[in-house]
Amino acid sequence: MSTLPRWREAADRAKNYLASAEAAQLLETWTAAGSTTQPPRRDEMRPENFPALLPDLWLMDFEPESKQLRYRLEGEHIRARYDQSLVGRDLVDTIAPEALERVRRYFLACVEQPAICLVIGRLYHEWNQPGYGERMLLPLFSEAGSPSGLIGITICKETFADRKLAEERAKRLTCILPLDGEEPYEQNWPG
Template identity: 35%
Template sequence: MAISEADFAHVEDDRFRRLVSYWLAARSGRPVPSVDAIDPSQFRQILEQVWLCDVEENPRAYRYRLAGDHIRAAYSVPLVGRTLAELTEPEVAKRVLGYFDRVVDGPTVVHIVGRIYTEEVRPARGERLILPFADPRTGRIARILGATVHSWESRGIGPGDVPIRQVRTFTPVDGNPSWCENWL
């Protein structure tokens, strides 16, 4: 069974819902869109919040190709050209790699809401969406496109209490049931 917009009713931010709509349409009958379908003109309203990683294999790594202004504001160093493991502490990288790997291996769409940037001295309230894109020749997931909004910036989700946990929703692209996990 194919997934549809109804499978993403839990997504809160309207910009993320539009990004999901774009991703679903870009699949063109395939389970996952091709990397060739990544067209920033189709999600202009969220470019500041978007990040894009190449998926490297043997060993697996996630190398940032693009990071919008809203994303760069959350880091003290440039992201582009660096891997997730280079940018974060090993314990944090292990947690984040866990859900990045699910995006690739499932493939699965991951949605996170609640406490984000939990490893920071000052965590944020936010929402994150991670979408897989495939190599058109091999079908292997070659890139992940993500979007993150956080409470540190006015163009994010605005002020409010930072939750004590995050809720992660995993939506397999093959239409199998979604599942959630809470992380403290």
């Protein structure tokens, strides 16, 4: 992979979207771990080094040939949203069918472009009790500089009683911030 001399510009732009101290701390840690021309390697982002964030973190491996994203770690707040552990499971096995294409698109953008990906507003929309908050995905790289996975955080401090109420009260914004310095692009999802 070529170097990304403008990757820190994307990180600076991402700060403007974040509301939670937890997501801001993860972004700061990720930025500090990288070099001048390359975001951090996977071995430079060890979740145990920032224990206060662990409940809201998740870590995934990426297999470029199959485009498979597999969970390797889940925090207790993430685990509480699911019927079973995500660890060892592929992304496609954990997302509602009606949301799979949209969700997979921004997860793959994170590792393939690569990019910082943010989802702000309504989260877990396809569930009976959607939440409100923010999700951030940050790519991680191998020693050779190719995408090897991602680290993410989901901060969901409010849960709606049902989908109808969530649709009435909360919008969702997905923002992709390419690490090559290209302009970010956003997708608004109505009510």
